[in-house]
Amino acid sequence: MTLLPPRWLCATALLALSTACTRTPPAAAVERSVPAKAQGPDAYVLADDVSVRKLAPGVWLHVTVVTLEPFGRVSTNGLIIEDGETSLLVDTGWDARQGALLLDWARDTLRRPVRTAVVTHFHEDRLGGVPALVPHGIPVHGLAETARIATSQGRPGPTETFADTRTVGSLELFFPGAGHAKDNIVVWHKDSGVLFGGCFVKDGAATNLGNVEDADVVAWPASLSRTRQRFPEARVVVPGHGQPGGPELLSHTEALLR
Numbered sequence: 001m002t003l004l005p006p007r008w009l010c011a012t013a014l015l016a017l018s019t020a021c022t023r024t025p026p027a028a029a030v031e032r033s034v035p036a037k038a039q040g041p042d043a044y045v046l047a048d049d050v051s052v053r054k055l056a057p058g059v060w061l062h063v064t065v066v067t068l069e070p071f072g073r074v075s076t077n078g079l080i081i082e083d084g085e086t087s088l089l090v091d092t093g094w095d096a097r098q099g100a101l102l103l104d105w106a107r108d109t110l111r112r113p114v115r116t117a118v119v120t121h122f123h124e125d126r127l128g129g130v131p132a133l134v135p136h137g138i139p140v141h142g143l144a145e146t147a148r149i150a151t152s153q154g155r156p157g158p159t160e161t162f163a164d165t166r167t168v169g170s171l172e173l174f175f176p177g178a179g180h181a182k183d184n185i186v187v188w189h190k191d192s193g194v195l196f197g198g199c200f201v202k203d204g205a206a207t208n209l210g211n212v213e214d215a216d217v218v219a220w221p222a223s224l225s226r227t228r229q230r231f232p233e234a235r236v237v238v239p240g241h242g243q244p245g246g247p248e249l250l251s252h253t254e255a256l257l258r
Contacts, residue, residue: 046101056192058082064093076125083169086115092129099129120198121181122149130156145183177223178216193235202253203242
């Protein structure tokens, strides 16, 4: 779920909104209003379109928002993982301003500056904030295919690439096979039991698969099965959009594919 495919957009929107995840955002991802949220040790509002809240010990869910007509405000999920005296950023927001706000929060509030980042596929809602990381020399991990596609589109992408699996600090990065996109990866944090599925996994309120223009719907079920087999201890599963859940989100995504 994310931005409309390029050919659906008017010329002025094409440049900014050409590479994200959904044609029709599920209701769970559309914010019809933005209620006041209390600042505190477990929830922070960094801007009208950027917030952070604690998901598990040492794990923070960041939610960034973009306005899409006619849907309104569409949100997307990422993580900030505490890793010793530093932190790891999983997905970077829609643009460089949002990415910079996340970096500032990790440094100034969490007191654990981001030392490395991960992007889970090539769409804009995953790597749109990468330009904010470049001046700080923060390495960005992702599939070699993600880097290839980003380069072909003239956008910064992963600087540290891999083919199948990689360990980054306390995180395991795993390519389960094609699904939502041919380069989608999942991110496992064993210490908390949190599995970040990104747009490869749909939230519980989703009633369709969203944009499948870059998807491989034939390979997707087997990729989900490999994910379940590799991470049977997952307790919390975070989709790319909408509310986190448990392992049932993998089954829900399989059901939508059927």
